[in-house]
Each structure stands twice: as structure tokens, then as C-alpha cells.
Amino acid sequence: MGEYAIVDTETGEEVGEINSGDVIISVHERQRRVRMKKEREEHEINRYRGKGERYIFVNTTFDFSDLSPSTVTKLIYLSTYAAYDNLLILNAKSKKEIKRSDLPKILGVSKRTSERFWNSVKAYYIREDEETGKLWLNDEIFKRGKLKSKTAIDYQQFYFNGVRSLYKSANGKNHNYLGYLFQLIPFINREWNVVCENPFEADLDNVQLVTMKDFCDYIGYKDTSSISKLKKIYDGLEFDVNGKKQRFCALTYTGLDSGTARICINPEVFYVGSNKGRVDVLKLFFKE
Known part of the structure; x- marks a missing residue:
């Protein structure tokens, strides 16, 4: 009773x-x-923000925890070369297939680093055709075009231009830090583009935000006394948007304790919500 x-x-x-x-x-x-x-x-998730804008969907039920952060960054970047059938190609116009030998140049890394990357992602994340050498993304994780409405909520939408610009501007030494944020994809709220505990919550009043201290615990960043240093690194992760520099993420907090900062993600890199107007105001925080 x-x-x-x-x-x-x-x-x-x-x-x-x-x-x-x-x-x-x-x-x-x-x-x-x-x-x-x-x-x-x-909500039909098959939209373009402007003519020629391309994107790929990434399944957020995968947190890439088996990969190093820098490897995740390279994988997300490489996914922007996917055709609609998930075949990796150099560009949509030529449709020239990407082979393993092309990876050092595309990723901007040494042959040795490229081989380490390949050994981490081969078979599961990227499949190589033994006969032709063509490379294919795992379609359980990456998808182009339309999604079924019942499964669409499990995906985040990454824009090619934003990801590529961010990857190139971050340079190798910051790819690790960028990868930490990519690994938090499952915690990014679908409607509001903030890192939180309840990413499917649409009611703004009920969103439970994650702090920088929580973020540091997640990524294993031990030196919590230097959170301000970490903040400086993320403030420096910028990319080009229509000829202007913007930050990838914004950290907002009140008072002097940067450990209480909340994390917002720039919707120019990815957004999968039903109403992009909800996050337009966030753009004010990403300007240089």
C-alpha cells in the first residue's frame, strides 16, 4: 500500500x-x-544550413573510450571525407578514393603517426577492402544523409567545414585536448549544445550542467589547481567561420573559481536539435 x-x-x-x-x-x-x-x-534531420554545406552524423552511443583523444580527433576529421555510402574520398567532385598511403598527407602527420592511427581504428572504425584498398567508415557509427526518425535522437551532426577548420587550426599538440571534448559527445545536450548529465532533456530548466571539475574527473586531468590553464587551452581552439575566427567551445562561470565553469559547444561545428534558433544566442560567446 x-x-x-x-x-x-x-x-x-x-x-x-x-x-x-x-x-x-x-x-x-x-x-x-x-x-x-x-x-x-x-523532426527530419536532413537539412542544410546553406547551399553547399555538408555534414555527417556520429552515433553518440559510442564514446570512443577505446581510442586515445588525439586518435578520436583524427577519426572525426577523417569522417568529413565520407561519401554518402561511407566510402572515404578526397573530394566530392573527383570522387577519388582515399587509400592508406594517403593518410599521412590528409591528416598532416608523419608516416609513423599515421600507422599508429591506422592500427587503432582498422577493422572496427574503418574497414579496408583487401582487393581495392578502398577505405570505408563503420556505418553503425557514421552516417550521411537522412536518418530514421526513431534513431535520429542518438546522433550528433558534424559540419565538414567547421571540423576541418578546427582540426587544422588546433595543430597536433592540441588534438589531444580537442579529442577529450569529442569523447564527451554523448553528454552534449541535443537541443541546447551544452555539456550536461541529461543530454536528451529539452526543458532548459531541467538541464543539469557539467562543470569543468566534472570534466577534469572524466578525462583524468589530475592537476585541478591548473584548471585555468586548461581553460586557456580551450579558449585557444579556434576555427574560421565565414572569414572570422570563432572558438570551438565557451566556458562560462561566475566568481573566480574556473572549476565551476560550464561548457558550451559552438553550433557551427555540430548541432542536431529541432530548433537551431535556440542556440543562436550562444554564438555571442564564441567570437574572438
Whole structure:
């Protein structure tokens, strides 16, 4: 038996029970949540922000925890060379296939570093055709074009131009730090582009933000006394947007404790929500 009874005020009949700690949701609120969920699921995720803008979807149920952060960065960057069938090509016009021998030049790394990268991603993340040498992305993780509405909520949308510009401007030494944020893809809120504990929550008032201290715990950054140094590194991760420099992420906090900073991600790099207007105001925080 519950601690409290629910009684129909018209008939006096007991129609249910409530236990201590139960959350009561009004009919109006329940309808609102169902409506928002339906909007997210039925939202067609096959859109372009402008003519010629290309993107790829990344499955957020994969956190890439088996890869080093710098390897994740290289993999996300390489995914921007995927055709609609997930074949890696140099560009859409020539459709020239990418081979393993092309990786050092494309990734901007030495042959030795390229081989280490390949050994980490081969077979599972990228498949090589033994006969032709063609490279294919795992379509369980990466997809181009339309998504089925029932599974669309599991994906984040990465824009080619933003990712490529960010990769090149970050240079090798900062790819590790960029990879840490890419590994947090499962924690990025679909509607609001902030790092949080409940990424599928659409109600802004209920979003539980992750702090820089939480982030440091996740990535194993031990020197919490130097969080301000980490903040400086992320402030320096910039890329080009229409000829202007923008930051990849913004750290916002009040007072002097940078450990309480919250993390926002620039929607010019990726966004998969149902209403891009919701995050337009964030652009103010990414300007140089």
C-alpha cells in the first residue's frame, strides 16, 4: 500500500496511490513532454544550413573510450571525407578514393603517426577492402544523409567545414585536448549544445550542467589547481567561420573559481536539435 491515496473528488472512489518521494506530473506537463518528444523524434534531420554545406552524423552511443583523444580527433576529421555510402574520398567532385598511403598527407602527420592511427581504428572504425584498398567508415557509427526518425535522437551532426577548420587550426599538440571534448559527445545536450548529465532533456530548466571539475574527473586531468590553464587551452581552439575566427567551445562561470565553469559547444561545428534558433544566442560567446 502507498502512503497516500488518490481519490476521485466527484465519486469518492480511490483510484490510485502515492509513495513518499514520488513525483507528481500534471496532465498539462505530461502532454507537453509527450509533444516535445514527438517533435524531436519526427523532426527530419536532413537539412542544410546553406547551399553547399555538408555534414555527417556520429552515433553518440559510442564514446570512443577505446581510442586515445588525439586518435578520436583524427577519426572525426577523417569522417568529413565520407561519401554518402561511407566510402572515404578526397573530394566530392573527383570522387577519388582515399587509400592508406594517403593518410599521412590528409591528416598532416608523419608516416609513423599515421600507422599508429591506422592500427587503432582498422577493422572496427574503418574497414579496408583487401582487393581495392578502398577505405570505408563503420556505418553503425557514421552516417550521411537522412536518418530514421526513431534513431535520429542518438546522433550528433558534424559540419565538414567547421571540423576541418578546427582540426587544422588546433595543430597536433592540441588534438589531444580537442579529442577529450569529442569523447564527451554523448553528454552534449541535443537541443541546447551544452555539456550536461541529461543530454536528451529539452526543458532548459531541467538541464543539469557539467562543470569543468566534472570534466577534469572524466578525462583524468589530475592537476585541478591548473584548471585555468586548461581553460586557456580551450579558449585557444579556434576555427574560421565565414572569414572570422570563432572558438570551438565557451566556458562560462561566475566568481573566480574556473572549476565551476560550464561548457558550451559552438553550433557551427555540430548541432542536431529541432530548433537551431535556440542556440543562436550562444554564438555571442564564441567570437574572438
